Amino acid sequence: MMTNNASLLQRRSDAIPRGIGTALPVFAARARNAELWDVEDRRFIDFAAGIAVLNVGHCHPRVIEAARNQLEAFTHTAFQVAAYESYVALAERLNALAPIKGAAKTILFSTGAEAVENAIKIARKATGRSAVIAFSGGFHGRSFMAMALTGKTAPYKRGFGPLPGEVFHVPFPVSHQGVEVEHSLKALQQIFKADVAADEVAAIIIEPVQGEGGFHAAPPALLQALRTLCDEHGIVLIADEVQTGFARTGKLFGIEHSGVEPDLITVAKSLAGGFPLSGVIGRAAILDAIDPGGLGGTYAGSPLACVAALAVLDVIEDEGLCARAQLLGDSVSRQLQAFAARQDLRPLGHVRALGSMIAFDLLATRGGDEVDPVATQAVIKRAHALGLILLSCGAQGEAIRILFPLTIGDAVLAEGMALLEQALAPD
Template identity: 40%
Template sequence: MSNSSISGSISMVHPITLDHGKNAEVWDEEGKRYIDFVGGIGVLNLGHCNPLIVEAIREQATKLTHYCFNAVPHGPYKRFMSQLAAFIPVSYPVSGMLTNSGAEAAENALKIVRGYTGRTAVIAFDGAFHGRTLATLNLNGKVAPYKQKVGVLPGPVYHLPYPSKDNGVTAAEAAKAMDRLFSVEIDVSDIACFILEPVQGEAGFHAMDIEFAQMLRAFCDEKGILLIIDEIQSGFGRTGQRFAFSRLGIEPDLLLLGKSIAGGMPLGAVVGKKELMDVLPKGGLGGTYSGNPIACAAGLATLEQLTDGNLSAWGEAQGQAIASRYQHWIDSKLSPFLGRLTGVGAMRGIELTTPEGKPATAQLAVLLEAARNKGLLLMPSGKSRHIIRLLPPLTTELHVLNEGLDILEGCLAELR
């Protein structure tokens, strides 16, 4: 399937070519059907070709396909930002800007925190993933492959262990590392912001320790440090609620959004407190395609469907189905390679480990191919690519979800 016109630096997990999809099912160019547990890597919480989103795109395309909002404003941007601000569950009035992607949202957030604090240093976490652009690379909590061969990255950026029951790092251990950082590496008064994912995606769906998150929020308030929360993958219902930061009992100063914000259209956002969002001079924020009218129309159709009732029902049904099936596999000793179930709600990972407790990277590679051959698309995650990342659409019909879990069960049982 090589194609010399496409960069060889782009890595593809599955060597097939998709043709079309509907909700949680896709078909390749040969007509073979697959159940999609990848969801465009967390982009399709409402499924492939969601009818309401498709209709909104079609209607908007007959009215206005593009205008640069910072040249002449357009209605879809205004309406979407108003609805998005109302959707975010925080105690303060929300202001923000639209971007083309999550990484672009992160880049703009870094500009904002520099403008507001007058500081440049950022603290991120081991295992983090915030994008592939030059500045976001340095925020990522792993080197390979993202930071290889690109030289010195924008900074300064420091990393702390990510505390989670899913990776065995305690709140006390992370706090101790933070104390060391401020004693040895950098003065706390030079820190502009912390940036964190409430549930890490790339690392294998690790949910942040609640005690640490609340301690960190209080610490930032005390020291005049801003807190950026990245919900690009965990947001818009993935964990069974609007955003995963709510389970932590904290609020962000700035919130990064993307992926499932607009049903597959390229859209992202950075939103937060108005005094932060207004700190840069006129023209300091914006972009030619940011907040494209068609993407905004898709975003509006997305928000209409993300009611709290829907999110709770979808998240509970999918989360329980995965958790109960996993427990059955554990109880029946399905596979010696079956490790922990990570994450929360419908944002789940299944760890594969060897009987000696080491990452079963080779076995996961075998499983990905076996599952694909049987009609199930899966995505790896984790530093050692040994964790199955489950991201089926929240709207997946229960019988389709169970069919996919049946295939996964069979492939796990065959692992050697």
């Protein structure tokens, strides 16, 4: 059977439902660090990193070695049947690294949505309450509670209802969209007055930087105010670090930029360098509120993923990836600001970055605030044609996000930015 992109696209169409989209019309054959080759041996520079999964790059040798060694020992027991040391060692490591004072514990799962679902379960059991507050523009996954928490209807929620109740949304502060921290806090107080009393709220969940919502960072003033409110009313503060975690923002966890300590942290994506692994890290007293058997999963905390995650944490530390994320983010932000000042490129603006979690918007008019999602998609399509993998995000798909592996070589990064510059040239 002939194997090329066209034939595989036809097979995909015939075999797989259209509800799952794919950004590029190509099929991967191999990848290393920040480069990917398709089945026709065409090379791409990867500024998506599997949607922030590959902070240590494709096939980091230390991750591959750890997984290979585990493969030769055993691949699965189910932790609930026969435990294994790598799960315990990883939990110990995460407990020590998390920005939580006092005793901490960690439970492992497989996906980000699974971690979010379980964080809400834990918060509800620990508090004896049921209501949850999330933010507009937030993304927490595609399972039912995660969908309810997600603050965007299409394509994530539309047509899938009814969704779980007692979930309330607060506007997320984005200055150029006219929403400031004071507006968010006022809306939160209005929810307490009109919809659910503060002492009936189990948890407030927030991304330190909104991912699908447009790479907007939560202002420290908002996070600090939420911490105060949660302390005052006995609410569990959950930091959803699925996309921001593991050096992406210049710190191991994105919330560390604010100095705020959450009660629970959900993690996934770059934790295991491409192997499916997620977790909930949190205050021991909260996690221990669940009776034995109330948490778990057949594949939760896979031994392959656990050893990969331990290797990832070693790489982040040994290769100084937090500092590198900040260095690269600063450099790319300066280049994007220079692009924004040029008259020979499409209008762009709202350049924003926390470490190497970087985004910008395509604009309808130069220097304005109105966005142009059609132009965004045109730039992404042209970048793909040039050999650069980019993704969009934002409420209207207006933003281009940049998520190269933090291990990317300087020459490859420069090549990728040159391709982005070409893609931004008007038609």
